[in-house]
Amino acid sequence: MRKLSIAIVVILAMMVLVGFPYYGYGDVIYGCYQKNNGQLRIVENTSECKKSEVPISWAGMAGPTTILVDCDNGETITDALQQLGDPLTIQVKGTCNENVEIVRNDVTLIAHPSGGTVNGGLTADKHTINVRASRIVIDGLTLTGGRTGVNGGAMIRNCTIQNTVWNGVSFYHGGNGTVDNCQIKNNPHHGIVIEGGSGTVINSTISSNAGLGIVINPGGSARIGITDRNQYAGNTISNNGSNGIHIAFSGSAFIGGNTISGNGADPDAYWGRYGIGVFFASADLVGYNRITGNKGTGVFAKNSTVLIGDGGFGLPIGAPGEDPNYANMITGNGTVSPNWGGVYGYLGTSLDIRYATISGNTGDGVILRLRSTARMYDDTINNNTGNGILLDQGGGLRLQGPEQNPPVTPVTATGNVSGLALQCVFLEDSFLGAFAPGSQPVSVSCTGF
Numbered sequence: 001m002r003k004l005s006i007a008i009v010v011i012l013a014m015m016v017l018v019g020f021p022y023y024g025y026g027d028v029i030y031g032c033y034q035k036n037n038g039q040l041r042i043v044e045n046t047s048e049c050k051k052s053e054v055p056i057s058w059a060g061m062a063g064p065t066t067i068l069v070d071c072d073n074g075e076t077i078t079d080a081l082q083q084l085g086d087p088l089t090i091q092v093k094g095t096c097n098e099n100v101e102i103v104r105n106d107v108t109l110i111a112h113p114s115g116g117t118v119n120g121g122l123t124a125d126k127h128t129i130n131v132r133a134s135r136i137v138i139d140g141l142t143l144t145g146g147r148t149g150v151n152g153g154a155m156i157r158n159c160t161i162q163n164t165v166w167n168g169v170s171f172y173h174g175g176n177g178t179v180d181n182c183q184i185k186n187n188p189h190h191g192i193v194i195e196g197g198s199g200t201v202i203n204s205t206i207s208s209n210a211g212l213g214i215v216i217n218p219g220g221s222a223r224i225g226i227t228d229r230n231q232y233a234g235n236t237i238s239n240n241g242s243n244g245i246h247i248a249f250s251g252s253a254f255i256g257g258n259t260i261s262g263n264g265a266d267p268d269a270y271w272g273r274y275g276i277g278v279f280f281a282s283a284d285l286v287g288y289n290r291i292t293g294n295k296g297t298g299v300f301a302k303n304s305t306v307l308i309g310d311g312g313f314g315l316p317i318g319a320p321g322e323d324p325n326y327a328n329m330i331t332g333n334g335t336v337s338p339n340w341g342g343v344y345g346y347l348g349t350s351l352d353i354r355y356a357t358i359s360g361n362t363g364d365g366v367i368l369r370l371r372s373t374a375r376m377y378d379d380t381i382n383n384n385t386g387n388g389i390l391l392d393q394g395g396g397l398r399l400q401g402p403e404q405n406p407p408v409t410p411v412t413a414t415g416n417v418s419g420l421a422l423q424c425v426f427l428e429d430s431f432l433g434a435f436a437p438g439s440q441p442v443s444v445s446c447t448g449f
Contacts, residue, residue: 031056065089068112071096077109077118092116092141099126099146105133111140111158120146124165127151131175149187153177153197162186168209171197171220179204180233191240194220194251201225202233206240212271213240213263216251216281225257225289230313232257232288241266243277244294247304256286256315264295264336272296275333278304278349286310287317287355291330297340298333298361301349301372308343309354318355320378320409328356339363341384345372345395352376359383364423365416368395375400377408381416388413388421388440391429396449397422399433410436422446 032041032049033056046055065085069075072094078101080090086106093112097119100109109129110116118141120128128143131152140158143149149161149168153175160183161168168184168191171177175197182204184191191209192201195217201224206213214237216222224245225234234257237244244263247253255276264273271277273296276285282305291298299306308328309317318327330342341363345351351366351374358365358379364386368374373396381388391397401410413421413435421439422431424446432449435442 066091068093069096070094071116081107087135092118095119097121099123100129102129102131102133102136102152106135107133108137108139109141110137111142115142116140117142117144119144120149120164122165123147128164129154149184150177151175155180157181159183160185164188167191167193168206169193171195171199173197178202183207185209190215193217194222196220198222200228201235202227203235205236205238206244207236207238208240208265210241210266211269212242212246213237213244214246216245216247216253218249218251220251222251222253224253224255226254226286226313226315230315232315234258234288236261238262239265242269242271243274243296245276245283246271246279247277247281247283248279249281251281252283254284254286254313255289256313257288259290259292261290261293262295267336272300273336274298274300275330276300278302278306280304282306284310285328286313287315287328288326289328291328292332293335294333295336296334297342297344297363298330298358299343300340301345301351303347303349305350306345307352308356309352330356330358331360332362334362339385341365341367341386342381343367344369345374346370348372350374353379355379357382361385364388364390365413366390367392368397369393371395373397376411377401377404379411381411381413381421383415385417387418387423388416390423390425391431391446392425394426394428395424396429397431397433399431399435401434401436410434411439412436413439416440 032053049055066089067080068091089108095117127148128146136154143161144163147166151170157180166189168187170193173196178200184206187209190211191206193215196219198221237260239262244260260275275291275294275298278301285308316322316326334341339362342358342361342365344367347370349372353376359382361384365381365384366389369392371394375398377400422442430449
């Protein structure tokens with residue numbers, strides 16, 4: 001009966017304390033229960049209880065809590081994560097040398113105005129920040145060391161993630177996250193990896209990583225440069241050792257508004273030296289991409305599906321009546337051997353290319369090889385050092401124009417160094433349609449379907 005009375009008093013006391021802001025938010029509340037008359041006193045410590053009183057305590061109500069962690073004074077994020085508060089905001093000041101595990105929901109790690117850094121050290125088996133919870137925000141921090149800067153799903157914004165032991169950011173196996181206005185750079189493997197999860201990468205710079213800039217692996221999907229509200233918010237993806245964007249084995253990505261340049265900086269890059277590489281996967285280059293100056297092909301696709309120019313998002317893509325600057329521009333690529341030019345479809349790839357400018361590439365503007373096919377209209381293919389378009393080993397091309405319903409503008413091909421708009425290597429290479437008036441001629445070796 002006595003235990004029941006105490007429990008009732010505690011419940012009543014908690015109800016009364018709703019009106020007292022001093023207690024109840026992240027604190028432990030202490031009280032002294034008078035056995036004789038049932039009165040309850042709130043105290044600072046149960047040592048204040050008299051002999052006739054029963055000391056009691058209970059956790060305060062979980063409300064919004066902000067905690068300052070002064071790393072340079074020996075405080076840690078790990079300790080702060082044990083405190084009460086829902087949601088919990090931890091402001092990080094100075095440099096914390098630790099590996100942080102977030103296993104509770106509704107946590108924000110935010111840099112102090114003077115700056116905040118988390119250094120995960122040189123360990124290869126622990127991430128700097130490992131997220132195993134929901135609704136996590138990481139804002140304004142500099143992250144270094146650790147196997148990966150951030151592993152797991154989170155909103156990562158205004159951060160610099162660099163010099164880790166492996167990758168910058170990983171959204172793995174159900175992890176969903178956003179990278180917004182961040183710099184992901186100088187990591188010894190890849191910049192951002194999305195596998196078995198989904199990610200949105202916007203307003204960010206992904207540069208000078210030794211491997212791939214952004215990777216979408218099996219089961220992964222991404223929006224790169226396009227917000228969840230279907231607006232352009234492009235990234236700069238540059239000077240990575242291998243491909244700027246790499247999509248593989250059933251991965252998929254919507255790509256828009258990005259500058260993808262100078263990738264393939266490593267001559268021995270294992271995955272290629274392309275601006276965008278698509279392998280047994282699918283890619284949608286919505287519009288407004290600048291794919292330029294990559295060491296290998298601007299867009300390389302193997303046994304994949306690639307759409308270049310997609311009006312389905314309601315965004316400008318350089319279509320008739322729109323600002324042509326919003327078209328995809330694939331220029332100046334293929335600067336190292338084997339000089340595969342602007343766009344290369346290989347081994348049964350299907351391409352749909354609309355409103356694009358493919359110019360000034362070293363090699364052919366477009367290559368369709370080993371049963372790869374393309375439909376093209378309203379494109380400009382000019383000033384490439386090889387052919388405008390090359391068909392090889394069963395390549396197929398459908399050129400569309402005013403005969404369509406509704407009518408479209410045919411492809412223009414001029415100024416290509418070979419003197420040909422279209423070259424066919426074998427008799428099994430086929431095309432249908434015609435180039436715009438004033439274009440270069442088609443090779444006599446080309447036949448219809």
